[in-house]
Structures are given as C-alpha cells and as structure tokens.
Amino acid sequence: MPSSVTCTSLSFAWPDGTSVLDGLDTAFPPGRTGLVGVNGSGKSTLLKLLAGDLTPSGGTVKVTGEVGHLPQNVTLDTALRVDQALGIAERRAALHAIEAGDVAEEHFEAVGDDWDVEERALVTLGELGLGRIGLDRTVGEVSGGESVLLRLAALLLRRPDVLLLDEPTNNLDLYARRRLYAAVTAWPGVLVVVSHDRELLDLVDQVAELRSGEVTWYGGNFSAYEEALAVEREAAGRTVRAAEADVRKQKRELADAQVKLARRKRYGQKMYDSKREPKIVMGARKRAAQESAGKHRILHEERLAEARERLDEAAEAVRDDDEIRVELPGTAVPPGRRVLTLEDLETAYGARVEGVLDLRGPERVALVGRNGAGKTTLLRTLAGELEPVAGEADVHVPLRFLPQRLDVLDDALTVAENVARFAPDATHNRVRARLARFLFRGARADQRAGTLSGGERFRACLAALMLAEPAPQLLLLDEPTNNLDMASVRQLTTALGSYGGALFVAGHDLPFLESVGITRWLLIEDGRLRETSAEEVGAAG
Template sequence: MAHSATSSASASVTCSGLSFAWPDGTVVFDGFDLAVGPGRTGLIGLNGSGKSTLLRLIAGELDPGGGSVRVAGEMGYLPQNLVLDTALRVDAALGIARARAALHAIEGGDASEEHFAAVGDDWDVEERARATLDRLGLGHIGLDRTIGEVSGGESVLLRLAALLLRRPDVLLLDEPTNNLDLDARRRLYDAVVAWSGVMVVVSHDRELLELVDQIADLRGGEVHWYGGNLSSYEEAVAVEQEAAERMVRVAEADVKRQERELAEARVKLARRVRYGQKMYDSKREPKIVMNARKREAQVSAGKHRIMHTEKLKEAKERLDDAVEAVRDDEIRVDLPHTAVPAGRTVLTLRELELRYGARVQDFEVRGPERIALVGRNGAGKSTLLRTVVGQLEPVSGEAVAHVPVRFLPQRLDVLDDELTVAENVARFAPAATNNRIRARLARFLFRGARADRPAGALSGGERFRASLAALLLAEPAPQLLMLDEPTNNLDMTSVGRLTAALESYEGALIVASHDVPFLRGIGITRWMRLDGELSAVEPEEV
C-alpha cells in the first residue's frame, strides 16, 4: 500500500482491481475498483457484503490477494471492535505520552536534546488534547487516568480524539456509534460535520448517515454511488425499485405471451401433421410429391418451434434479469406467537442492587409491555439484563421472571464459533428437524451453504441474524424478549425488518438501546432511564 504526504484537498483513496478471499475460500472482492475523494462518504450494504473488510484492506490490516490499494495522505482508522489495554494511560491512548513527558521535563528545567526532539513543533499538544477531549464530551477525563477507568463508549471517543489530534487527511470510521450513548453520539456527529478531509464511514446510524455528502452502496462486490445523504439515497432507491418492479411485470407478461404463442404454434403444427398424414393416406398426389411436402413441412415446423422456443427462452432471461434488479435481501423474522394477557405479571424486581452500584427498588413488567431501557454508557443497563436472566448475581434483592425469557446480549456470545450456523441453532432446539432449522435460517438469509459456515467466520450482522434465529427457534418460545443494543451490527435493511417483526411480537419486550429512531419504531409503551436508579422518563426527555 502506498502512502504519501499530501494536503487534505488532494487526499484520496483508490482501489484498483482489488481481490480478496478468506482462508475458507469465500470470495469477498474480485477485480474491485473504488475511488474516494474529499468529503464525507457513507459506505452501506448488507451484512457480510464486505464493508468492514474493505476498510481493513484500506487501513492495511489485511493484505489483498491481488490488485492495489493506494491512500494519498496520512490515514486514521477507527475499527468496529475496538480493544484497548485497560492499563494504558489516557495520554498514551491519545498518542501524546512521549511529547507530554518531554514537555513537562523541559518545563522542569531539563534541556536535554531528546526532549526537544520529542516535542518537535507541537508545544501546545497538551492544550490541544484537552480541547479535543472537551469537544467530544470527555473533558472530565484526566490525561493521567487509565483506560480501565472509562466506559466502553468513552474509550471509543478517546480513540477518535487520538485520530483527530493527528489531523489525518483520510479518516476511516467503522460503526463509530455502536457503543455510544445519546450525548456521546451527538458529540461525534459534531466532529463529523466539522471534518474537512476524506472520510469513509460504515454505519447503520440514520442520524449519522444524514450528515454525509454521498452514499456508496456495496452490493455484489461492486459500489453503486448516490449523491446526497441517506434520505436522498432512499428516495433514489425507491425510484429504482419502482422501475425494477415495473420491468418485472412487463417481463412476466412477455413470458406469458411467448408461452401462449408457443402453445398456439404447437396446435397449428399438430393440425398440419394430421392433414399431411390424411393426404398421404388417401394417396391423392404422387408419393414423391407428398414425401417432398412432408419433409418441407417438418423443416418448417422445426424452424417455427425453435423460433418460438428461443423467444420464450429470451423472455425468461429478461424476467430473471428484471427479478434480479429487485432488491429482496431483507431478513424475514417470523417471531413466535407468544401473547401475554394484559394483567399478567411478567417480571418482578424487588430491592435490587446490581454489581457496580446501580439500584432498582420495586419494578414490575405486566402483560405485553414494551419497555425502552436508556441511560449513559456504564450506567448498568447490560448488567441489569444479565442479572434478570441469571448470568450475574445481584448484590442484594431479587429479580424474578414469571414467563419464559430469551436474552440477546450485546456481545452476541451465544454461538459456538467452532460449530456451523445450522449446528448452533440445533443446540437451542434439539427436537427440531434439520428441515425446520434450515427453513428458519433461510428467513434470515442463511440459505444453502451459508447455513454450513462456521459461526467464527461470520460478520457482525450475520452473527446477529444467526443468534436471533437460535433464540427464536429455542423452546419454550419467549414471552419476555430482552435485547441489548440489537441494532449495533445490523445493516439498514435488517434494522427495518427487525422493527417490523418486533411490532408484531405479542410478548413483553425490554430493549436497551441508544438508537432512538429504532425505539420509536417498535412502539415503546414505557421509557425507563437507569442512572444510579431506575426511573421513568418521557420520550421527549430521551
């Protein structure tokens, strides 16, 4: 990969003839081309289409099998699954520890040349660091603290702060809002708006994608470009889909017409054959003449039949092409019918004290309630859900579920990486037949060989789909469904489909999420904030 110093105005990312396949032989790119210049580009596409893989190839974390990747300008990369050493100090995470230590040494009277070399021209590095942290809502975090003292969302913002301090020409962001609370998301949005170089952001966050200048839709190993933000993209796709569906109807009508004409031609040819045979049997003309006419009729009939068959074949090919142009890539979530009577108590929490300090006094879930659990990063939302399902013991008090519960954790660690998708689902439903399991998996886009892929080879979104399929096929079916940040790894299409599916779910629902548009879309009946204690809030306060 080539990197060259350049100004932000001439910074760019170029992929030429790029090829990449995973060790198991799964091809992600084959002869892939991409050119991105200054501005904010939103890279979207179905889960497993290669978005994160593409960013890793551009960032140099993966080596292409063929072709080239060229980045003009200094590059910064924020990966989706960020792992930082908990013992690392904040100034080290920001990349300023050496310069800062040298600066303090000089201020203390040590004029060693090595200190001046470490500082270079960056004499205001500490002030810039504090200003950047403050801009991202991290002003309360001291430079001498360790990563282990900050929340997961704060560590993501710290990594972004480190990138901003470097002032790269090209910035790659992979699902940057996944673990951020609402306040942190808004801080990140402000940073995105202020960005002036090349930015490529992979995200399903609607509010973030409304801030980009163009959308790059990765489909079938190719990028399709759309000017404008997410709303403009959706309008353009809607027009495309309307035209594609119209072409399907035209092609279907053409196939029917060709089938009808072929049938009519066969009837006419059959009549000719019967007439010719009748004439032959009656011997009204010389035998040599009748044989010549018979051969001529057979040749003519053959040509006629071939012509109509070819026309029908071409019509069917046009129909296949038209159908291919219509997008049918949504997961079809078929939630079990698990109606809960309105007055039935589903969950009871009494005098509950959670690990890490959060408390819940008396709280009940009744009937098919839909509860949104919101709050800042580190407030204890995941801890509360894990305590309800018995994964964590409370410090005191009790959590009692009165109905079958299913929990989809944020980390999606319910799957065995060594087993295939189908084998994982079978673990949760040992009584289910292989056909039933595969039929259910097909609704989650795991068709044929995709159901035989090992869980360890799945992308984040694919892993979510496989986990959700396992949860829904498990027995007994859930009457209380708890989801922890369910939209974190889903593409836009799957978020929409999950929203529609949860709207029809008849059991009780508790969803911990920072994705407010998603929460509003699933018909939340009660909004609860966990901030030291659990309390009700109005939707407009979220």
C-alpha cells in the first residue's frame, strides 16, 4: 500500500485558547509537497501534528507507514558520538563484537537483518557531504549546518515512509544545500517540506497552501504556484473592480430614487394643501404613495447592501500584498564616500583580511562561505561586539547590526516602544507614522514584541534599526531570510530597495542576494576573505 497522510476534521488550539486549525480536511499524497503560507498560518504546527509531536484538539491524523520529522530548530547533544546521533550505535557495537568473535545471542538480536548498517551510514554521510566526519567524532565537533545534515542523515537511515522537513535549509551553506536538494529529489515516498527556499520549492511536485486554516492545492512546483497566484490575483482584481462599479451604480440609483420620491412627496403635499380632490381620496393616495416610496427605498437599499457585500467578498479574496515602503533620505551615502575600512584584520576565530579592504558609497556586499567559516564572527567584529585579534576594522558612518537571533527587541515592550528606544527624540506620532510604512498600523504597533510571529518580529527589528537615529548608513544583516515566509522575503527585498545606505549581508540564499542588487561578493574560505563573483559562488555551491 502506498504511503499517505490524511487529516480528518483536524483541529488544534494552544493552551491559552488560540485556535490554529479548526476542522481541517486534507490529504498528502505520495511525492514531494511544498507546504507554504504566511508566518503564523500554522505550517510548523501542522507538521508537528502529522509527526505525532502534538495532540489534536479534535479530529484525526492517519498515517500509512513510519514518519520521520526534521524540526525547524534542530538541537543535538554535543557530547553524542556521530553514530549515536544517527541511532546506529547499538547495532554498530554489536556488529563489531560479532566480528571480534563474540557470538552472544543479544548481539545478533541487536543487529537483526541490518548487517550493512555501518556501510549504509558512511554512504549516507558521504551523499550529504559529511563523509569526512566519520562515525566516532562528537556532535560538538561539527558546525550548526552539519548538525542539520546529521539529523537528516539519521532520518534517511531509518528509511521512513513519510518525511517531514521544516525549513531544512536554514543555516546551510550552498554546498550543504545542494546535498539536501539531491536527497529531496531522490526521495521515493511521501515528503512534505516547509521552506522559504525557492530553489528547494522548485523541486516539489505540488504545492499545498495553508491559509485561514484551509489547505488549497496547486499542481506543479513553486514557480507554477506563483503563476497560478498571479492569475488568481488578476481575476480577483477584476471582480473587485466590477463590485466597486456596482456599488457606485447602486448608490447613484438610490440617490436618484430619493430625489424622485422627495419631488413626489412635495407634489402630493402641494395637492393636499390646495384641496383639489376630496380629503378621503387625498389621504388614501398619500398612504399609497408612502407605502410605494418605502418599498422603493427599501429595494434600493437592499440592492446597495448586496452590492457592498459582494465587494467585501471580492476584496477578501484578494491576497494581502502589502509591501514595506520607506523613504529614508538620512540613510543615503554619497558615491565614493568611505564607509568601512579593513586593514590586516584577524577575527577571534581566525578569519583574516590581508592588506586593505575598502567599502565606499552605497555598495551592497554579500558575505558568503561554508558553515563555520567565520561570517557571523566577522559581522560581530564589524559591529563592535567582538574585539579583533589583530589589525583594524574602522567604520566611518553610523552602523546597525541585525543578528540571526533577532534579539534587538525588548519582548516586554510594544513594537512602538521598541522603535522609540532607537529614536528617543522622535515624537509619538512620528514613530507611529513611520511604523505604518513597515505594516504596523493602529493596534499592531501596540503588540508586545514577545507575541510577534517570526516574520513580524523580523519586520519590527528591521523597522527599529532602519528608523534609528542617527540614521544607519551601513546595515549589517546576518542570514536575514531564515524563518521568513516568501511574502516576508518579498517585503524585506522591497524595504532594502528603498534603503539608500551601504549593505553588508551574510547569507546562503543566492536568489535573495541577487534580488537586493548585490554589487560586490566577498568569500571567506580557508580562513581568508577575498573578492569573488556571483558565478563563482553559484558554481562552488
């Protein structure tokens, strides 16, 4: 029987009563499915329900076959050996004991039919680019990206029928991403992946969009999904325009009817006053006219209400495509102005800049390199959080740094209060007016930072830094697209398009880096920082 996952009347709510899913009916067929949706729509929660890590509030999840789940935040005990992290330590030890001549029954029971477990483990590690780490090293000796691949290797060795991946490319360098793409392409069973990585989502067979608690299916990969959305948006836009025209028409007809009724009323009153007909006839005519006028008015009001309802329905069908639009003239850097100078710099973990490296004007620099190469360390050194071991790192303009962990906000304060911390001289109205451009309007600006979703938190952090005083003319971003949905990535791209300062971005997301207009590529490799090109970076990945 082919593997499958079926959700029937599936509901889930958090202990505080917040509902995430209510009566969801859907099924994930064999093949590769990309699960997409805005931040906070419930994608990770749904994966945890499918994996059995969460218990539904109502309804059922039926899975045919074994499930393997790679969560968004992978944490492994750093003291574990690699074979323990892979879940094969007991079988491997039993196999070695048998090979050494110990024929105790428990060893054969531990091995079972898995006599090639060690070879399979080494092959799987090799396929994921982890062949060099072996089985006897500890998890603490591998990088964060390698630990993600190690967790994936453990799942592949288990050979589950259903594989659930939640943002698997987070923190993976380009080389590791290519390995993951190959594993996804070769997957034979049911695979459901949540990701903001376009390249990964273009490998899926179908896209399932989770929106407002319902799943809508689209055939084809992410590019086909975007094309389908464009058609939907255009159709929805036409419906809205037609509904708006109908509302205007009904308003005009209602106004015309009211004018005619007012004239008729004045004429009737005039006839009544002149007493040209018997009083009883005049009274009957007046009552009939009032009834007719009332029915006429009610008819037009009902038509207008129906037209407004159709407009509301049409507007609701249009997706929220709000974009961050900011004008920050204070961030602009004149061409040729020196922004950053690195001279014979050596950072805390050994990355070196030989000679002098200058950044001038509104350059947009991408910092790339393998996991563990020292990108974050370099950014923290430039931001003044770490002292250089040797050499100089001189920043000549106001600078702001947005780290991966997004810890620049005080969770106890509202979004508006957090932004005000960075711009203490700005008036309350000025702060709120600027926040509206970052899509925090009205009550949204009064949300406490601790209650924000991942995408909202990133947007609030970006607003706090870009609206800071003095205006930042150099912005440092460390893996900015991690944990962002595709809509948030588009919003970020738009915001950075409005930014007039210099940009220094560490990341592995090539499509995003290219979309923000990178003008210069720097590669950390073998402990050295050197100039490179987008073509070389793509080829190396």
